[in-house]
Structure formats: structure tokens, C-alpha cells
Amino acid sequence: MTSRERVMASLNFKQPDRVPIDFNAHRSSGINVIAYQNLRKYLDLPPSPLYIYDIIQQLAIVEQDVLDKFDVDTFQLGCDFDKKPEYWKDWELEDGTPCKVPVCVDVRRQGNGSFIYNSKGTIVGKQPQGCYYFEQALYPLANDDEKDDFSDYDDIQNDVMWLMVPSPPMPIDFKTPAGARELREIAAATRGKTDRAIYGIFGGNLVETAQYIFRMDNLLCDLLANPERIHKFLDVLLDRHMVNLKAYLDSVGDYIDVIGFGDDMGTQGGPQFSPEVYMDFFYPREKKMWSYIHERFPAMKICLHCCGGVRPLMPLLADAGLDAINPVQFTCKDMALEDLKKELYGKLTLWGGGCDTRRMLPQGKPSEIGPHVKKNLEILNNGGGFIFQQVHNILADIPPVNVVEMFKAVRDFC
Template sequence: MKLALNHKEADRVPYDLAGTTVTSISGIAWERAMKHRGLSPEFDDSKTVDIVSQIIIPPEEKLVELKVDTRRIGAGRVLDQDKSLKKEGDTWSFIDQYNCRWEMVERKDYYFNQTSHPLEQYEDIQDVLKNLTIPDLSCRKAEYYELFDKQRAELGEAALVADRNCAGLTEMFLRFRGYENGYMDMALYPDESRELMDLIAEHKMQYWDIFGDYIVDRGLQDSFLVAAECDDLGTQQSLLVSEGMLEDIVFPSMTKYISFIKNKIPGIKVFFHSCGAVKPLIPKFIETGIDILNPVQYTASTMDLKGLKRDFGEDICFWGGGVDTQEVLSKGSPERVRDEVKKNLDIMAPGGGFVFVPVHNIQEDVPPENFWAMWDAWNDFSAY
């Protein structure tokens, strides 16, 4: 893994499964895949690290069998989720630590959908800032240390990934305000929107301050290779908002917390997840200090793998783009999955700088035979 992240070829292309909450697998998809090959499907329900996306951390012994090169250490997405989860009829619901409400209907939804935004009722942007509530994490330092120690105790030898505590700046902004209000705020009130982004960035820095202290206190500076962050900024065809608006409102706060992470944990590589057609932003990502791009959604506009590797392969690592999840992995034949994995490895593997993982999490709709077609192809074709 270390060689790959430094743009060098190792013995094979590294493989990630569940190293982050955007490169994992749903519990149902996992069970089906394991049963398909007569393997034990059991996993610990408490390892549902992202209740919203319904993804899990598979058992350590299975990660070893699957030759997974990564292990996640980090907070769950929802604080005290067991206390807040409720069920009425077929609908599960909870309210997270940011006062956002989430619901999932059994046998219909693959994951939870946000159904309320805590600051959507305010018309005055000043009222939004006055009523914003973000948890203070300083009182949770001992709790986080205990959690990280417990996670480490269950893991074998692998590259450790320090994973984030919340969604990205723009995502959190829109979760607070709702999509229509949030986009209008960015257009009409850029100064106040930037202030709100800064408050979210400070929340992230509070978490990374604790994590950095933990790494130093436990003497783990050589074990953690990656710090994982995110912010979905693209659609299938374009950016969510204009490049100029992102540079004016989002990137200043993003630069603050990315710089904070790299100063707090010297030598760490920053992984950044952003779906969609984000090619125009890649030079800015690199300038900001981002070392790794995920999920490399090559079916989105302008995101052709050959072009990305040619234009940016020496300056940023690609962690993803192994196989398309929207159509190929979920709906294609095993033969098509295998062909696509081989094709993408042929493009992305040369020269290092590539970690194999599908484009985003493996959802419930992925057939078990396609999971194994993907894994077998990686196993067969990943050697240098």
C-alpha cells in the first residue's frame, strides 16, 4: 500500500474493502456473497459503522482471506445510534447529533433517507447562524480513545485508515438547510455561507485534533497511512454549483481543515471522496493538499479513466474506479464485470498510484456472483 500511494509499483495493486465508509459493503450484500461460496456470512451487527448507508465492517478473518490491504479506524456516523433508533410499522427512524431526521422503509429502501433539515424553516440567514447546533467533541476524547483502541485490538496487520466523523462541508451545509435553501444561501449570502462552512470545518478539526493526539500518544505514526475525508461536489453531468462559487465559499474552509490534518499528522496522505463529474476540480484538490481521489466515477461526464491517469496520475492517487457500481456491478453479467475490472486495471495500474475498489459502496442490489466476479478478476489480474 505504501508503495502504491507513493506512485510506485508493488507486487500487486492494493485492494480495499471497508477501509472507509465509502468503500465498504452493505450487510445484506455481504451475507449473500459469503453464502454464495459456502462461507460463513456472520458479522457483528455492532460493526454497522454507517447506519445511514447500512454498511458494515466484515470480520477480520474474512478480510484476511480476501487479501484486503486496509483497515478502518474511526467514529461511527451517528453518536449514540442505539439509543436513537426507533421503529414504527415498517419504518425505521432516528435523529442524529445534528438534529437531522432519517428514515428507512424495510423491504423498500437500501439505506436511510434524510426527511427533515433542522434549519430549513429560517428565512433570515442570521437566524440560521444563531440556531446552528454542532456537538462539542472535546468531552468525548476519552470515549474516542477507547473506541479506537477497541477497533485496533480486533485487527491484524494492514494499512490503517483514519476515517472521518461526519459528511463533507457542502453536504453538512445542505443537511442543515435543505437543498433549495442551501443553494439559494450560497448564491445570495456568500459571506454567511462561508461562515457556516467555517463552523463545520472547525467541527472537523476538533475531531482530527483528537485523532492526531491519539496517533501520537499510541506511537502509531508509521501505522496510519491515510486520513479519509469527503464532500460530494459533482452530479453525473456537472458540478453541483459553479466552480467559482466552490472556490469562493467551500474551498477556503476545506483548505483550512485539510492543512490542519496534514500538520497534525505529519506524513499522512489525505483521501478525499467526491462523486460525480469533478475533473475540473482535481487541480484545486491537489493544490489544497489532497493526495488521493475517490471514488473515481468514470461513467460521469469528463471522468474517462485514460484521461484522468494521463493528466493527473503523477500528482494524485486514484482509490476507486475498479468497476462501475451503478450499472455493471449491480446489473451486468459476471463476464461483463470481469472484463471491466481487467480493462480498468490495465489502464490504472501502471506506475502505481492506484488502489482497487468499486465506484462507491457495494449495495444490496449487487448479485453475489458479481461480487465474486469482481474479486476473482482483481485477484487474477492485479499482479505487476
């Protein structure tokens, strides 16, 4: 099987010739730039420029030699942007290591940290000195519980770090004819030079976008105390998403295998809200987006990044049209891998759950990694319906030897 055939077989609940492996296909299966630098050194690979394609999470572009080293079967559309010098500008990590960041992000180091500015010169993101990531600095409607007209949504989102930093990280507006043509050419070229399954990140966040704008505590209160306000907001947001989704599919739909959405709806102890709340506010809107994709591209698979203990929501997500869920955070309440595999097989592919990143990967001994991964694979691999990845990104403090042992365990299992 080619990598693409292997991934698609598993997504269709057919047993592939070996476990399909994802590394860096999306923004929750990648690696922090510091960990990536350490990994390349440990693998004795030649030095190369460090490209931080997701500046908020400080995720590095994983290069071809590393993907080949670990037999990776996936590729993120856009992660060959390092071939386009005009997309990048020089930057330095805190220790002075030179790197590149997207030219379209206004990031500045000053005083006690680094800051991201929007087009109005407002600080929307901050990375305090000594921290590995940027955090949101402004919640535009956190102190406004009266507003219920969201026709100015485009202006509001410009004040939100997670929404105004371009995704993909390049100065291409695919809603314009010229931008759509450029993105389509990039997607066609990518598909022409790899047999890996191509993952295109769309986003389509509903829960998280509302959290970014209202702040999480306010949103959770308003879902029950002021539901009409949230419905109005989500209607405006869905309209934007549908326009963008059409434009995105027009550009790249012929060239990607999996389209990625994102919405964290879980906590360590279970969902953020009840299944009834999900069905009222989010199910019909996700179903509209996902049905549109399946109608236009029946073979394309939809993957949702959704952290936390979301087991009560997973059958509902599948019913709404979801094909795969990531990162399968099995250390959360009611997320035992045996139960998820049994309940969801044939309905929802488990894209993740291969290695615990909460304790095992950062704190485990190298000798512990292999048995841990093997145990998970024995549960998840049978009959397809599983794509291997660690639970969320490889963070800055994870020892490179543990990363190598993790991928070695998958190869040995195969």
C-alpha cells in the first residue's frame, strides 16, 4: 500500500498493511520548535533552518528527512512553505537560535517578552519571557454582556489572536480569485510530489471561536442563561464558515484527502457541557458544514480536533457527519481505549491515542515507551479505524530519545 492508500483504508475501517502514522499533518500532531531542534540533533541529521509555521504554539515545519525516518503517512497542506522565501522573516528563539516566522504576523520582542499585534496596533497575544507559547491577551466581548448584534464580526475577530493570525500561515486570501488560484497551484503541486495522505486544515471552530470572543466562563454561562444571544452569534459565525468553506473547497478540494476542523469541547473530567447543549447549539451547525463537504467530495474524510473527555459527545459527532476524531485523550474520564474502540468502530476513526503526552512521553523512561505504545496499538489497530499519533503535540521539554522510542515501537509493532 502507498501511504495514502494505507490512511484511507483505515479511515474506511479496512485493515491496512501496517499502522498508518501521522506526524505533523495538523496543528495537534506536530512538535514544538525546541523539541524539533533537539530531535534533529539526536538523530544526527544535518542542521537546517527552523521554520515556525504556527507561531502561537511554536510548531516547527517537520522536514522530509524526519518524515521519512519515521515512516510517516500524512502530510499537512502548506508545510512546504519553507520553499517560498517571501513567506518568511528572520526571528530568534530566546536563546538566540535563529529561525524563521511568517512574514504576515506582526510579532515583536520587547521588554519582558514577545507580543503579537493586530492591524490596529493592539496587542492580542503575549509570550512572557521564559514561556514556550503565546497566550491570548484580549477577549473583545468579555466585559460586554449586552451586545447581541454581531454584524461587525469581521472587526471583532481582528482583536482575537487565534482568529487574526493567518491559517495557513501565508499571505494568501483564497476568497479572492488570485489567492484561490495560488492556493490551488500549491495544493496540486503538493499532491503531485507525494503519495502521503494530504491533510488540509480548515478550522470551522464554533465553540472555541465563541470562547475566544466572549471568554470561556461567559460563554458557558450564556449557553444556559442567554441562549438566544449565543444562537445569534453562532448564526453569524456559521454564515462566515460556509462562505469560507466553499472557497476553500473550490481551491483545494480536488487535492486533499482529509479536511481538518477544530473545537475543544472536553475537560479532564468530561465534556464542557451536556449532550443536550451540544445538540441544541452545535450539532445542527456542524452537520450543515460536514454534509456540504460530503455532498461535494464523497471520498473526503472529516477529522475534528477535540481535546478532553468527550465520550458522551462522540456518537453525536459521528451522527453529524464526522469521520475521525483526534487526539483521543485517553487519560481523561471515561476515555478508556478499549471502550472507545468497541463503541465507535465503524462509526468514528480514532486519530490518536497512540502515546500519552501527559505523563509517559515527557516523564517516562525510554524503556517504558515501547511497551506503552504496543499496549495501545494492540487495542486500536485491529480492523482499521485508527491512525497513530501521540496525544497532541510533542512539547518543548520532551526528550528526543522518547520521541524516537515512540516511533520505533510503532515500526516494531508493524
